[in-house]
Amino acid sequence: MVDTTLVRDGLRFGEGPRRGPDGRLHYSDFYDHEVRALDLDTGAEEVVCAVPGQPSGLGWLPDGRLLVVSMKDRVVLRLEDSGLVRHADLNDIATFHANDMLVDAHGRAYVGNFGFDLHAAIAAGGEAQLLGPDRVVPGTPLALVQPDGTTSVAADDLKFPNGMGLLPDGRLVVAETLAFGLTAFDVASDGTLSGRRVWAPLRDHFIAPDGIAVDDEGGVWVAAALQPYAFRVVEGGEITHRVETSQICFAVAIVDDRLVCCTAPTSQPEVVSTARLGRLEVHRL
Template identity: 40%
Template structure:
């Protein structure tokens, strides 16, 4: 029987919300089309942590921030989707940390950073927003010294999107949105990717995801809702989101003081940026769950 958790709205008034993170007692998410990273307290008090509205884009596209992560020294990394660069923010200044142009084959997407400061970055492999046909693509890696590379050893993926790392730091899991599955890869001692296996093949399109301390995945599906799935097994829990208010749940992260609060980013309009900004229906919802995040990432 599937355990159903009720959700409550924490805050709203954003564009398309994405890439939730819990770090050092604070909750962060990307307010994509408002070009910023926002923090929210557990009481719903919001503050802009990083504002990229004044950044001059390196390409003929507006700056859209997506995947984020934190280096061991506390600096924030954020992917600039269209520029194909990783930015680093130290609380006051922002600069390019890694340039992925020439390595990425499409707009870059989500990110997870390991305990050593190594960033694993996903890319769909094609421009979804331009209506391009789906294509396979590898993951990208930015090493702890800032050197970027293509993770060729991991193979290619059918639309890699959200990512998480297990509590022991030995397994990377990514949601393949076009493959309708979750895929797990061994993380070797040097950070390279090893043995690959299917974690969950439920023919469900999952977007953003996180891992709990038991190794199960919470995956946000715009179609099927937010589900907790076991490796090789069924969905054992879900979160009840009111579609009329929340729209679609697209990403999730475990946080709170005990890391048993599931933060869910929800949106209504992803393709029309101006409408998404103007209507401001993007929101954050939370649900209390049974298994904490522990030392998993993000």
């Protein structure tokens, strides 16, 4: 039985949901090339900006300016009064499309990328080749972007680094989608990472973690990517809650007392770029 309420349909593919500084839900629609802001109480929605290179991860600098990942360009853009400008170039770091992003309270951004052409690989050989114990998945770096746009490699050899969140104790958690787990890092005062460790192994639950959201108690809500569920996971991998969605759940955000889920029947572009099957669904926490 579905545990969510539909709040918006007709999307192509929603991703990167975040609670904005104004309290509204902000999200990207990959194939409409738009970043939108939605008031979950009134249903009022507006287009914040158009991103021709395909928008994904979102975040804000301390002064409130929006940062948005332009996937195919492999850059981070910054929204000024005059429009979008380049904030950081990730072409020397990202080995395929740039993707999800976390911006911390200091304005430092952590940006993942696909690492390889995932959708072409699935179209050519199916998902099974990427999911089995003998699979070979390329590793790729996680990028660190300083507030001034300077870039560096934060961590190497991640298996499709995707959603990210900061735990209450300051550690960074990264969803490694094709490693079937959540990985934690210690964060230094300059934003650099160390102490890499497995925070939650999820293969036994067949959870390929996509987007994630950290709650106030340090639990991590995980979009399951291969399943129509969002799961709440604690350190070590125990699942404490399960929320069933109407379609596969690819991204989550916490907005006040609501868990927002971005869902679609698949992530394959040949399907979702042409049809409007994406949804935003909400579960009261």
